[in-house]
Amino acid sequence: MADFLQLLVSGLATGSIYALAGLGFTLLWQASGTINFAQGEFVMLPAFMMLAFAALKLPLLLSFALTCVVAVLVLGWAFKRGIADPLLRFGMMPIVVATIGLAIALRNGVRAGYSAEAHPFPSLFADKLFDIAGVTVTLADIGTLAFALVLVLGTQAFLAKTVTGRAMQAVAQNTDSATVLGIDVPRMVFYTFAINALLACAAALLVTPTYLAKFDMGESLGTKAFFAAIIGGFNNSRGALLGGLIVGVCENLAAAYISPTYKDAVALVIFMAVILFKPQGLLGKRVERKV
Amino acid sequence: MSATTHPVLKVTDLKKSYGAIKAVDGVSFEVMPGEIFGVIGPNGSGKTTMFNSVLGQIAPSAGRIELNGRDITGVSPMQLNRLGVGRTFQTLQVFGKMSVRDNLLVAAQEHHGSMLSRMFAPGDSGLGAKADALIDQFRIRQVADKKAGELSYGQQKLVDIAMAFMSDPSLVLLDEPCAGVNPSLVGGISTLLKDLNRTRGRGEHGCSFIVIEHNMDFVMELCHRILVMVEGTVMAVGTPAEIRANKQVLDAYLGN
Amino acid sequence: MTRNLLVGLLALAFLIAVPPFLKSYGIYLFSYWLVFVIATMGLNLTVGYAGQKSLGHAAFFGIGAYTVAIVMKAGLSFWLGLPLAMLGCFAIGLALGFPALRVQTIYLAFATLGFNTAVWLVMRNEEWLTGGTFGINNIARPSLFGFSLDGNLAYYYFVLGTTLLLAALLWGLLRSPWGKAFTALRDNPIRAESLGVHIQAYTLLSFAIGAVYAGIAGALFASLVQFIEPAPFTVAASIMMYLMVVVGGPGYFFGPLLGSAVGVLLPEWLRFAQAWYLFVFGAAVIVLMLWLPDGLLSIPDRLRARRHAREAAAARAAAAAKVGAQA
Numbered sequence: 001m002a003d004f005l006q007l008l009v010s011g012l013a014t015g016s017i018y019a020l021a022g023l024g025f026t027l028l029w030q031a032s033g034t035i036n037f038a039q040g041e042f043v044m045l046p047a048f049m050m051l052a053f054a055a056l057k058l059p060l061l062l063s064f065a066l067t068c069v070v071a072v073l074v075l076g077w078a079f080k081r082g083i084a085d086p087l088l089r090f091g092m093m094p095i096v097v098a099t100i101g102l103a104i105a106l107r108n109g110v111r112a113g114y115s116a117e118a119h120p121f122p123s124l125f126a127d128k129l130f131d132i133a134g135v136t137v138t139l140a141d142i143g144t145l146a147f148a149l150v151l152v153l154g155t156q157a158f159l160a161k162t163v164t165g166r167a168m169q170a171v172a173q174n175t176d177s178a179t180v181l182g183i184d185v186p187r188m189v190f191y192t193f194a195i196n197a198l199l200a201c202a203a204a205l206l207v208t209p210t211y212l213a214k215f216d217m218g219e220s221l222g223t224k225a226f227f228a229a230i231i232g233g234f235n236n237s238r239g240a241l242l243g244g245l246i247v248g249v250c251e252n253l254a255a256a257y258i259s260p261t262y263k264d265a266v267a268l269v270i271f272m273a274v275i276l277f278k279p280q281g282l283l284g285k286r287v288e289r290k291v
Numbered sequence: 292m293s294a295t296t297h298p299v300l301k302v303t304d305l306k307k308s309y310g311a312i313k314a315v316d317g318v319s320f321e322v323m324p325g326e327i328f329g330v331i332g333p334n335g336s337g338k339t340t341m342f343n344s345v346l347g348q349i350a351p352s353a354g355r356i357e358l359n360g361r362d363i364t365g366v367s368p369m370q371l372n373r374l375g376v377g378r379t380f381q382t383l384q385v386f387g388k389m390s391v392r393d394n395l396l397v398a399a400q401e402h403h404g405s406m407l408s409r410m411f412a413p414g415d416s417g418l419g420a421k422a423d424a425l426i427d428q429f430r431i432r433q434v435a436d437k438k439a440g441e442l443s444y445g446q447q448k449l450v451d452i453a454m455a456f457m458s459d460p461s462l463v464l465l466d467e468p469c470a471g472v473n474p475s476l477v478g479g480i481s482t483l484l485k486d487l488n489r490t491r492g493r494g495e496h497g498c499s500f501i502v503i504e505h506n507m508d509f510v511m512e513l514c515h516r517i518l519v520m521v522e523g524t525v526m527a528v529g530t531p532a533e534i535r536a537n538k539q540v541l542d543a544y545l546g547n
Numbered sequence: 548m549t550r551n552l553l554v555g556l557l558a559l560a561f562l563i564a565v566p567p568f569l570k571s572y573g574i575y576l577f578s579y580w581l582v583f584v585i586a587t588m589g590l591n592l593t594v595g596y597a598g599q600k601s602l603g604h605a606a607f608f609g610i611g612a613y614t615v616a617i618v619m620k621a622g623l624s625f626w627l628g629l630p631l632a633m634l635g636c637f638a639i640g641l642a643l644g645f646p647a648l649r650v651q652t653i654y655l656a657f658a659t660l661g662f663n664t665a666v667w668l669v670m671r672n673e674e675w676l677t678g679g680t681f682g683i684n685n686i687a688r689p690s691l692f693g694f695s696l697d698g699n700l701a702y703y704y705f706v707l708g709t710t711l712l713l714a715a716l717l718w719g720l721l722r723s724p725w726g727k728a729f730t731a732l733r734d735n736p737i738r739a740e741s742l743g744v745h746i747q748a749y750t751l752l753s754f755a756i757g758a759v760y761a762g763i764a765g766a767l768f769a770s771l772v773q774f775i776e777p778a779p780f781t782v783a784a785s786i787m788m789y790l791m792v793v794v795g796g797p798g799y800f801f802g803p804l805l806g807s808a809v810g811v812l813l814p815e816w817l818r819f820a821q822a823w824y825l826f827v828f829g830a831a832v833i834v835l836m837l838w839l840p841d842g843l844l845s846i847p848d849r850l851r852a853r854r855h856a857r858e859a860a861a862a863r864a865a866a867a868a869k870v871g872a873q874a
Contacts, residue, residue, distance in 0.1 A: 035653055083833060083837070086837055087836060087837065087840070090840055092652055092653060093600075094836045094840045095836075096653070096656070097789075097790065097793050097832060097836050098832065098833045098836040098837070100786055100789075100790065100832065101790070101828075101829045101830065101831070101832025101833040101835075101836065102829065102833055103829070104825055104826075104828060104829030104832070105825075105826050105827075105828075105829025105830045105832075105833065106829070107825075107829075108822045108823070108825035108826040108829060109826045109829075111822045112820075112822035112823045112826055113826075116822070219783075223660075223664075223782075226657060227657075230654070230657060261668075261671075261672045262668060262672065264664070264668065265664075265665065265668050268661050268664050268665060268668075271657070271661055272658065272661045272662075272665075275646070275650060275654055275657065275658050275661070276646060276649065276650075276658075279649070279650050279654050346741070348741075367740075368737075368740050368741040369740045369741070369743055369744070369745060369746070371741075372741055372742055372743040373743050378741055380738065384735055384737070384738040385735075385738075386730065386731055386734045386735055386738070387734060388730065388734055388798075389727065389730055389731075389734070393727055393730075396724075396727060397724075397727040397728065397730075397731045397739070397742065397744070398742045399742075399743075400724040400727065400728070401724075401728065401742065401743040401744050401745065402743055406745070406748060409723060409724040409725060409728075410720065410723055410725055411723065412723055412724055413723075414722050414723060414724070414726075414727075416724050441852075441855075454742065458742070458743065
């Protein structure tokens with residue numbers, strides 16, 4: 001039983017990171033119809049940026065802050081103006097292809113231009129263990145879970161409770177109506193891209209200590225983020241949280257109780273089941289096809 | 292028309308609800324062979340929903356639809372087309388990347404032979420002459436080899452209508468054939484439709500049409516009978532003269 | 548039409564005449580290229596002509612390769628493995644088409660991606676069947692009518708012949724009414740359905756036929772490289788194949804030829820700078836999407852469209868000037 005709870009907790013922690021990446025992905029899709037195949041690389045790049053700042057002997061949190069600023073500029077503004085804006089009017093596939101190209105470029109740019117090696121990354125949390133009711137949990141697991149939850153719930157609160165957030169939701173639901181209501185649609189869309197960049201930075205801060213910084217760390221993370229977003233429900237921002245946690249927990253349990261080699265298959269199986277039986281996701285709403 | 296003529300289309304008590312909203316609430320009518328049947332009514336009166344229910348695009352909540360005596364309620368659009376029903380769409384739906392001629396060919400090729408035989412058939416499935424005849428009837432010979440997406444809106448509208456006739460349907464539903472068309476072309480469309488009504492179709496009576504339109508002059512001049520829909524129900528059915536004189540219709544819709 | 552024929556003949560002349568002058572590695576590279584041309588021809592049908600979404604094509608490539616490898620390891624002939632690969636891919640491709648009937652666009656893309664991952668996991672984990680990460684080696688080259696295809700040049704001409712045959716079959720299929728039906732399915736499935744086009748059947752068949760092409764390519768691949776392991780059949784490989792179709796031009800007949808050259812030949816030649824090459828390739832894909840979203844082969848069409856627009860504008864200006872002069 002203690003093992004199970006341990007796996008549950010660490011699964012929740014991993015899953016909350018998937019949720020962070022998946023949430024940004026979902027928000028981008030809702031606000032602008034952008035499918036970002038480079039989402040994993042959007043986490044990888046800040047990880048290396050923080051490493052670069054750390055090499056300049058800057059403390060971790062300051063590196064994080066600076067990285068956030070750079071990320072909003074590059075992964076938020078430049079990405080939106082350079083790739084998303086010109087391509088969105090051509091439908092979904094050009095953007096998908098362009099972000100695939102972006103993922104390949106970022107991955108190999110880091111590999112060739114910085115390093116092909118895996119680098120250690122400082123953890124935000126000290127190396128402490130806790131014993132709670134016979135279950136051993138690490139500070140990192142709890143800290144990650146707490147931090148990620150705060151960010152996800154905070155983002156959702158921002159969207160639901162603030163004027164700007166509600167304007168962003170309006171843009172996501174009906175861009176034409178939002179324009180007519182006087183909402184500055186391009187700016188709201190930019191805020192969405194900026195939030196995605198920030199969430200990706202946070203994910204980088206939380207996940208890299210465990211998995212090490214490597215040019216290809218984004219590949220599997222990106223895939224899990226898509227799966228999490230779709231399992232939870234692509235047109236519902238709460239979906240990413242649920243999807244991420246489900247994937248994280250099930251993966252951990254399957255690796256321990258079934259077989260470690262098929263760990264990656266778990267997210268896949270859940271995802272395929274959802275796609276075939278409830279394509280709008282567990283929390284999503286059915287979308288009618290218009291004639 | 293002889294007394295024993297059966298209606299091409301018979302709609303009985305058609306209903307379609309979206310939750311609490313009754314888009315179509317008990318509509319019944321008949322369309323006789325060779326008849327041009329107009330459907331008019333204010334926006335939101337359920338005309339397009341009724342259309343889409345007849346065409347199998349959406350499933351009706353209740354009611355019965357018969358084509359030449361055969362129950363077609365809920366039959367898919369593809370099968371309906373094979374049974375002899377054609378349609379045009381309110382929003383233009385031509386295949387932009389194919390030539391005009393290819394658009395017409397694809398509109399009828401699936402009615403000839405099987406999937407397997409079509410793999411070995413010549414590119415135009417032997418329908419080249421028929422396509423050319425329609426191209427001439429619609430006077431679009433000069434753009435026949437251009438990609439449909441490159442044509443003007445009015446020309447694309449003509450291609451759209453021509454496509455519905457390639458398979459020799461016995462019934463064609465036209466959804467706002469004049470929408471967005473230059474007023475000077477509207478008369479031409481009316482003449483064209485009258486011509487098609489007489490010359491096309493499977494039986495001796497020619498082809499029947501159901502036409503949704505907002506252009507009153509067009510409808511009154513073209514149609515043999517007109518149905519007026521208001522808020523999902525039938526307000527009146529009759530000849531253009533009868534409808535023009537109907538006080539209820541005038542108050543609700545036509546004004547004076 | 549005649550332009551296509553001319554391009555085809557030139558390409559054919561190049562493909563026949565050049566290899567005897569190449570070193571062994573060069574001939575091998577050309578065979579490698581043609582194998583991918585076959586695979587991407589199939590993907591071009593599914594994605595380019597029929598408008599479906601498929602990010603799992605490498606799975607069929609792998610199924611074809613492993614079928615031949617396993618059959619030959621069991622002591623049976625390549626010529627048994629090849630039709631088995633084709634049948635298997637047809638059946639599985641047909642099965643993959645069923646989700647396509649139920650889910651749309653991006654969900655379909657993800658479903659095919661999931662399919663690819665599942666197949667790859669089986670390849671990697673089921674050692675008893677596939678040799679796992681160790682793979683299957685010593686795959687022999689077949690012989691044709693008693694004539695050995697062991698040598699690189701002989702095998703190359705065999706692959707070339709197969710490519711030509713498959714290209715001719717595809718050309719015939721696209722020229723038949725099926726070609727128009729696929730295009731209708733791609734451009735406007737709702738209208739196509741209302742015109743009597745059996746969109747379910749055509750959707751399933753576009754996946755199945757595309758899969759068979761990939762399976763044949765995989766079979767040829769197995770005997771070409773003579774060692775099969777899971778690495779070439781990942782989602783990343785599927786994505787590269789998809790990019791090859793997109794770069795060449797989806798729905799253009801010679802797109803796969805050009806796209807495979809960019810995706811397969813160039814990186815091999817520039818192998819010494821592979822990471823930088825891929826960086827440039829990724830950036831080039833972005834630029835291509837911004838500038839030529841319909842692929843490289845759309846350049847002539849765009850030039851023509853621009854010329855028409857200029858002529859139309861000039862005609863309008865001339866007419867306006869005439870009216871102005873009369874006023």
